[in-house]
Amino acid sequence: MQHCDTLILAGWCIPVEPHGIVLDDHAVAITDGRIVDLLPAADARSLYAAGTTIERPGHALIPGFVNAHTHAAMTLLRGLADDLPLERWLKESIWPAENRWVGTEFVRDGTRLAIAEMLLSGCTCFSDQYFYPEIVAETAENMHMRAVVATPVLEFASPWANNAAEYLSKGTELVHDRFAEHALISSAFAPHSTGTVSDESFTALRVLADQLDKPIQLHLHESAQEIEDALAATGERPIDRLERLGLINSSLLAVHAVHLTDEEISRFAAAGVQVVHCPNSNLKLADGVAKVAQMQANGIVVALGTDGAASNNLLNMPGEMRSAALLAKTKANDATAMPAASALRMATFDGASALGLADQVGSLQSGKWADLCAIDLTRLNSQPVYDPISQLVYAIHANQVRDVWVAGRHQVENGELSQTSEADIVRRSSEWRDRINAKLTQEA
Numbered sequence: 001m002q003h004c005d006t007l008i009l010a011g012w013c014i015p016v017e018p019h020g021i022v023l024d025d026h027a028v029a030i031t032d033g034r035i036v037d038l039l040p041a042a043d044a045r046s047l048y049a050a051g052t053t054i055e056r057p058g059h060a061l062i063p064g065f066v067n068a069h070t071h072a073a074m075t076l077l078r079g080l081a082d083d084l085p086l087e088r089w090l091k092e093s094i095w096p097a098e099n100r101w102v103g104t105e106f107v108r109d110g111t112r113l114a115i116a117e118m119l120l121s122g123c124t125c126f127s128d129q130y131f132y133p134e135i136v137a138e139t140a141e142n143m144h145m146r147a148v149v150a151t152p153v154l155e156f157a158s159p160w161a162n163n164a165a166e167y168l169s170k171g172t173e174l175v176h177d178r179f180a181e182h183a184l185i186s187s188a189f190a191p192h193s194t195g196t197v198s199d200e201s202f203t204a205l206r207v208l209a210d211q212l213d214k215p216i217q218l219h220l221h222e223s224a225q226e227i228e229d230a231l232a233a234t235g236e237r238p239i240d241r242l243e244r245l246g247l248i249n250s251s252l253l254a255v256h257a258v259h260l261t262d263e264e265i266s267r268f269a270a271a272g273v274q275v276v277h278c279p280n281s282n283l284k285l286a287d288g289v290a291k292v293a294q295m296q297a298n299g300i301v302v303a304l305g306t307d308g309a310a311s312n313n314l315l316n317m318p319g320e321m322r323s324a325a326l327l328a329k330t331k332a333n334d335a336t337a338m339p340a341a342s343a344l345r346m347a348t349f350d351g352a353s354a355l356g357l358a359d360q361v362g363s364l365q366s367g368k369w370a371d372l373c374a375i376d377l378t379r380l381n382s383q384p385v386y387d388p389i390s391q392l393v394y395a396i397h398a399n400q401v402r403d404v405w406v407a408g409r410h411q412v413e414n415g416e417l418s419q420t421s422e423a424d425i426v427r428r429s430s431e432w433r434d435r436i437n438a439k440l441t442q443e444a
């Protein structure tokens with residue numbers, strides 16, 4: 001018998017890579033936080049003496065979801081400003097609220113709420129861009145959550161930094177240097193959008209990101225208005241401007257990419273740009289629907305993200321996966337445009353690829369971190385199970401996530417957070433609502 005720390009036996013194991021495969025009655029063996037074997041359950045029982053054995057018949061064991069774009073702390077602004085178009089939503093509601101409230105305590109509490117919500121819906125890794133990125137990184141580290149923490153870059157002052165140069169230097173010192181070589185935390189840079197960063201700052205950012213070998217992510221071609229405003233201000237479409245500044249390359253993660261011409265899709269593909277599709281945020285802000293199937297057909301890696309809770313309003317990757325599959329079909333006018341297995345891959349392996357973590361997570365393969373999720377398919381709404389991948393994409397609710405492991409640590413057990421007090425997070429969130437409401441009442 002060989003030793004392993006944990007053995008998980010599941011009704012179905014879906015490795016995602018290789019693509020589209022379902023392994024009936026299989027097991028994953030974990031040691032030191034990593035997957036060491038994926039094999040038939042009967043073989044696992046005879047081969048491994050496990051410290052802990054977990055049996056999940058009727059469950060699908062999959063790689064944890066990768067939320068490739070969010071602003072975690074914005075959970076505390078969830079429901080504060082709904083039903084507005086992107087530009088008004090940002091300028092009239094979100095930016096004033098952020099200027100007033102964002103600080104270390106806000107970011108810590110909001111990020112805790114977000115991580116708890118993401119874990120409970122099967123997400124094991126998120127990519128964040130927000131103020132106080134060092135607090136986001138610390139919070140993720142404390143909660144043992146995998147995160148790509150991107151430093152915001154803006155031309156204007158915020159409570160965190162005064163100008164673009166300061167955003168870059170603080171991000172380098174407080175996130176990149178401090179969390180270098182960390183098992184769970186990696187870093188990136190995130191200029192908010194082309195409208196908020198000058199040519200000089202983009203150039204400085206490109207030089208720094210090249211030196212540090214760090215990816216750059218930004219909101220790009222999210223709304224028609226964004227492109228119109230850019231044309232009025234600079235005479236260039238945002239993508240053309242980034243191209244001129246040397247930023248259209250394989251280090252770029254373009255968030256949204258709703259409004260791309262066929263030529264721009266070809267250019268992204270040729271340059272190796274990756275895209276994050278945020279279907280529910282795009283729907284809610286009436287941004288339009290991205291040409292996901294066309295991008296994929298051109299060879300572009302398209303990951304999935306929730307965007308912040310203020311524009312979604314859930315951090316629910318199973319829901320994004322379903323929306324992505326349905327919208328891709330409608331946009332392409334072709335029901336075969338996004339098969340269920342492709343949607344599951346976008347939510348897991350493609351997310352890991354887009355974040356530069358494909359050799360670490362995103363599939364059930366030996367050597368990768370044990371970032372896993374077990375989903376209960378015995379509930380009425382997922383019965384009967386002809387095809388577990390179909391059920392995962394089209395017929396589950398997030399509360400069917402029964403277990404979640406991040407680097408082998410059992411973070412969600414029987415549908416509940418095992419390491420964090422949910423009641424405490426709810427209490428803190430209510431306190432923030434009371435504080436923000438009191439100020440709004442006073443100002444009214």
Ligand SMILES: [Zn+2]
Pocket residue numbers: 069070071219255307308
């Ligand atoms: Zn966003």
